[in-house]
Amino acid sequence: DAGVTQSPTHLIKTRGQQVTLRCSPKSGHDTVSWYQQALGQGPQFIFQYYEEEERQRGNFPDRFSGHQFPNYSSELNVNALLLGDSALYLCATTSYRPSSGANVLTFGAGSRLTVL
Amino acid sequence: QQPVQSPQAVILREGEDAVINCSSSKALYSVHWYRQKHGEAPVFLMILLKGGEQKGHEKISASFNEKKQQSSLYLTASQLSYSGTYFCGTPERSYDKVIFGPGTSLSVIP
Numbered sequence: 291d292a293g294v295t296q297s298p299t300h301l302i303k304t305r306g307q308q309v310t311l312r313c314s315p316k317s318g319h320d321t322v323s324w325y326q327q328a329l330g331q332g333p334q335f336i337f338q339y340y341e342e343e344e345r346q347r348g349n350f351p352d353r354f355s356g357h358q359f360p361n362y363s364s365e366l367n368v369n370a371l372l373l374g375d376s377a378l379y380l381c382a383t384t385s386y387r388p389s390s391g392a393n394v395l396t397f398g399a400g401s402r403l404t405v406l
Numbered sequence: 407q408q409p410v411q412s413p414q415a416v417i418l419r420e421g422e423d424a425v426i427n428c429s430s431s432k433a434l435y436s437v438h439w440y441r442q443k444h445g446e447a448p449v450f451l452m453i454l455l456k457g458g459e460q461k462g463h464e465k466i467s468a469s470f471n472e473k474k475q476q477s478s479l480y481l482t483a484s485q486l487s488y489s490g491t492y493f494c495g496t497p498e499r500s501y502d503k504v505i506f507g508p509g510t511s512l513s514v515i516p
Binding site for chain 2: 294323325330331332333334335338346348380387390391392394395396397398399400
C-alpha cells in the first residue's frame, strides 16, 4: 500500500485562475493536513480535515478551501490565484507510531504550483 | 507562533559533527524533527515528548529542554546522506496541528 499520493506533481497557472490539488492518504489514515511550502521556507499549515470536516485552520484567506471525501482522500482548492501562491503544496496524514508513542505526520511528495 | 531555528545553514565535511537548535517563545509540549532532501517530501526523524527526553536515531540524536523551551538535534560523524533541510515542528496544544520552523540547511561535503 503506497504512502500519501498527491496529484498533479507540477502545474502552471496564471493569475486569477483557480486550481484543485488532490491527496490520497494511505488506507485507513483518516486525518489529512495541507501545508504550503514557499521556496526556502518551512511548511506553513493551511488546514486539517477529519471525518470530512475542517477541524483546524491556519492563517490563510478564504481563497483557500478544501474538502475531504468518505474514503479520506482530500482536495485543496485555491481561487483567484496570486503570484505569491506559487509554492510546493504538501499533504500529510497523521498516524500513531508505537515506537514513538505519539502521532506523527507522513507527507506526500507535494504538488508544485507556479503562478505566472 | 513559528519556532526559531539556528543556524540557518551549515556546511560540514564528512565525519564532522553539527548541532541544530530549535526554540520557541511559547511553552513546548513536544518537538518533532523532520528532514527534507532536495525535491522530496519531509520525512519524520523523531519526536520528543517530555522535557529532558533524549532520543537517538542512527548517529542522529536529539534533546528537549522543556524549561528553556528548546530542543537540539545532534548529528555526529556526518555522512553525505545527512545533507538536506532539517525542520523542527511544535504541535499546538490542539490535536495534531504542527507548526514548523524555517529550517536549517545542512550540506555534507566529501
